[in-house]
Amino acid sequence: MSGVNAYDIALKLSRKIFLTPRVASLSYIYDEKNQTIDQSIIIYFKAPNSYTAEDVVEFQCHGGIRVANLIMNEVLKLGARVANPGEFTKRAFLNGRIDLSEAEAIQKLIEAKSDSAIKMLSRHLRGELKNFIENARDELLEIISYIEVAIDYAEEDLPQNIEEQIYAKLEKLTNSLEKILKNSKQRDGLLSGFKISIIGKPNVGKSSLLNKLLEYDRAIVSDIAGTTRDTIEEEIKIGTHIVKIIDTAGIREAKDEIEKIGISRSFEAVQNSDIVFAMFDNSKVADREDVEIFEFLKKQEDKKIFYILNKNDLPNKFNRDLIDGAIELNCKEDTSALVERLEEFLSGSFIDDELMLSSSRQIFAVSNALELLKDSYELVKNRELELFAFNLNEAIYHLASITRPFERSEILDSMFSNFCLGK
Numbered sequence: 001m002s003g004v005n006a007y008d009i010a011l012k013l014s015r016k017i018f019l020t021p022r023v024a025s026l027s028y029i030y031d032e033k034n035q036t037i038d039q040s041i042i043i044y045f046k047a048p049n050s051y052t053a054e055d056v057v058e059f060q061c062h063g064g065i066r067v068a069n070l071i072m073n074e075v076l077k078l079g080a081r082v083a084n085p086g087e088f089t090k091r092a093f094l095n096g097r098i099d100l101s102e103a104e105a106i107q108k109l110i111e112a113k114s115d116s117a118i119k120m121l122s123r124h125l126r127g128e129l130k131n132f133i134e135n136a137r138d139e140l141l142e143i144i145s146y147i148e149v150a151i152d153y154a155e156e157d158l159p160q161n162i163e164e165q166i167y168a169k170l171e172k173l174t175n176s177l178e179k180i181l182k183n184s185k186q187r188d189g190l191l192s193g194f195k196i197s198i199i200g201k202p203n204v205g206k207s208s209l210l211n212k213l214l215e216y217d218r219a220i221v222s223d224i225a226g227t228t229r230d231t232i233e234e235e236i237k238i239g240t241h242i243v244k245i246i247d248t249a250g251i252r253e254a255k256d257e258i259e260k261i262g263i264s265r266s267f268e269a270v271q272n273s274d275i276v277f278a279m280f281d282n283s284k285v286a287d288r289e290d291v292e293i294f295e296f297l298k299k300q301e302d303k304k305i306f307y308i309l310n311k312n313d314l315p316n317k318f319n320r321d322l323i324d325g326a327i328e329l330n331c332k333e334d335t336s337a338l339v340e341r342l343e344e345f346l347s348g349s350f351i352d353d354e355l356m357l358s359s360s361r362q363i364f365a366v367s368n369a370l371e372l373l374k375d376s377y378e379l380v381k382n383r384e385l386e387l388f389a390f391n392l393n394e395a396i397y398h399l400a401s402i403t404r405p406f407e408r409s410e411i412l413d414s415m416f417s418n419f420c421l422g423k
């Protein structure tokens, strides 16, 4: 419970005269008819030293949902109401306890898909992203103040090297924003969980690979080409990462309408993933369809592609030169060679000391600010200093939206509604 009446309600429920802040008190909980519901631990956090910066009371009751529900009912009868999703964190923000970058880190922490993600988010929680953004803002303010002095001068009185001086400052800032943006985009999968799609011609062993990775027979495997008709998504743990893996329908020139739809979903799956397992059959001669798959993969510049030559227990007929350095597997028996390479890639995708952004909202804000800064060079060159100052102010506005937005309600509503209930 959080809010001005939280403490009073807790006293009524426990029939206590007082609760010592930050002390775990063992207490019975009573209903309105004076019957005991449970014996539980009550902890009172006195404002402002709590998660929300308001009076907060926590109950640690016995397990199971029933006891908790009974206590909840009594709390509601005494005047409390059920919190909205993310309301505790929203109050923490509104009460100035945390900024938005920290609130987002809390949300992402709950959903984190890897140990490395947790480490990065805990840095955000310690305020590292906030400091980064505030430094950028201070540098922009410095340039603006510089400009404002310049605006007051007549053109001919301006120092000769004013352009270079502004350029130097601007360049430093542009570079650091570009860097954090690049890091964040490249390693997006780190926070949201990497997505891997398995693609290849029919019958190469894609579903066999999925099943082997999951260690149970999730997908139907058969020697009939075109067995998998629709994409199948599952989560697996690779080292300290939870990744989503998508088995797809084999790609070929299909006549069947349903198979065609399945195949277009296979291409979509590749487009939506960070990593591709491209599988070929060692026991067959490479043909036109294999080549077409290569052509398609060549265009997927931003994906990490693992080439796999499957069925290496059978005599080789596939032209190995086509996929030099492919991982050779027998999916029915052992996929460890692939898992090792994947694990290496996943852990290598995280560089400890590089700060990154944690949400598309933050990426959007930095991209907007960066665009404005890039446009500003031209303005300095043309001595359009007023417009230049305006641009920089706009950039500050975008950066501020990451930590403390100027126009709050819209951003806040959309952001906190993504939280899970009770946080």
Ligand SMILES: Nc1nc2c(ncn2[C@@H]2O[C@H](COP(=O)(O)OP(=O)(O)OP(=O)(O)O)[C@@H](O)[C@H]2O)c(=O)[nH]1
Pocket (backbone or CB within 6 Å): 200, 201, 202, 203, 204, 205, 206, 207, 208, 209, 220, 221, 222, 223, 224, 225, 226, 227, 228, 229, 248, 249, 250, 251, 310, 311, 312, 313, 314, 329, 330, 331, 332, 333
């Ligand atoms: N010898 C051998 N057979 C394999 C291997 N991997 C899969 N197979 C067999 O190849 C056949 C096709 O396997 P699937 O996993 O269904 O192939 P798929 O790529 O999912 O095929 P579609 O769903 O039709 O696209 C099955 O009979 C598997 O048992 C392997 O490494 N060695």
Ligand SMILES: [Mg+2]
Pocket (backbone or CB within 6 Å): 206, 207, 208, 219, 220, 221, 227, 228, 247, 248, 249, 250
């Ligand atoms: Mg299949």
